[in-house]
Amino acid sequence: MNRLLKVKGLSPTLLSLRGFSVLNSENDLLAPSSLSLKSLPLRRDPGDRNVQWVFLGCPGVGKGTYAGRLSQLLGVPHIATGDLVREELNSSGPLAEQLKEIVNQGKLVSDETIINLLSKRLEAGESKGETGFILDGFPRTIRQAEILDGVTDIDLVVNLKLREDVLLEKCLGRRICSQCGGNFNIAAIDIKSENGMPGICMQPLLPPPHCSAKLISRSDDTEEVVKERLRIYNEMSQPVEDFYRSRGKLLEFDLPGGIPESWPKLLQALNLDDHDDKQTAAA
Numbered sequence: 001m002n003r004l005l006k007v008k009g010l011s012p013t014l015l016s017l018r019g020f021s022v023l024n025s026e027n028d029l030l031a032p033s034s035l036s037l038k039s040l041p042l043r044r045d046p047g048d049r050n051v052q053w054v055f056l057g058c059p060g061v062g063k064g065t066y067a068g069r070l071s072q073l074l075g076v077p078h079i080a081t082g083d084l085v086r087e088e089l090n091s092s093g094p095l096a097e098q099l100k101e102i103v104n105q106g107k108l109v110s111d112e113t114i115i116n117l118l119s120k121r122l123e124a125g126e127s128k129g130e131t132g133f134i135l136d137g138f139p140r141t142i143r144q145a146e147i148l149d150g151v152t153d154i155d156l157v158v159n160l161k162l163r164e165d166v167l168l169e170k171c172l173g174r175r176i177c178s179q180c181g182g183n184f185n186i187a188a189i190d191i192k193s194e195n196g197m198p199g200i201c202m203q204p205l206l207p208p209p210h211c212s213a214k215l216i217s218r219s220d221d222t223e224e225v226v227k228e229r230l231r232i233y234n235e236m237s238q239p240v241e242d243f244y245r246s247r248g249k250l251l252e253f254d255l256p257g258g259i260p261e262s263w264p265k266l267l268q269a270l271n272l273d274d275h276d277d278k279q280t281a282a283a
């Protein structure tokens, strides 16, 4: 069954074919047999499925951490498009060769490729009985948001935000153990509240003693590069945020600190504070 969500130029006609794939080429238009009119199970009634959420947030904000914790809590897959790209690169799948070329040339992976990978992932999950998902790193552009809107319903978009000065400090504090690959953060953030701005405190994530002599930082975690990354992110994400804001789906969440401060507040904001929180109980 061809249910890939491939796209070429976004025509409104194609997008109006809701509940089904956005078409890949004119040939698809001429080949109705490749279309199934069966409604996409991803468009199930919200009462019959789990949450279908999106997590937005700039690099370094901890989006993956919170999305991962929530997916555990709610029993839905945490689908990070970065992981999908990495998995495909390591596979012998049909896209792997193409992807290697793109990545080797330092180019950005196209919307089409990302959507292809995401669509494959959603279909595979669906056949395993998964309902719902939390997307992380997607949609990245307004075009991707429109395509996603054409094929499934997004219930909520959580926009995680952190003060830029704190974010910068956090990014500059990132360290990797050159031996075991462990990720740490040496930034200890303790900003007092001032002029009505709340203070913020974030504990460092220090390495165990056997790693501490082997810490390295990523060559692209310099102030200049991090600032540029943030600038590009803000420029790209603004229209995506507006897209969901105008549909009443955007939840802005200002991270009040590290995980211990933020996690309970996030659950509250999502009306999940009554939820049986195994993670906190286990912690």
Ligand SMILES: [Zn+2]
Pocket: 177, 178, 179, 180, 181, 182, 210, 211, 214
């Ligand atoms: Zn180590």
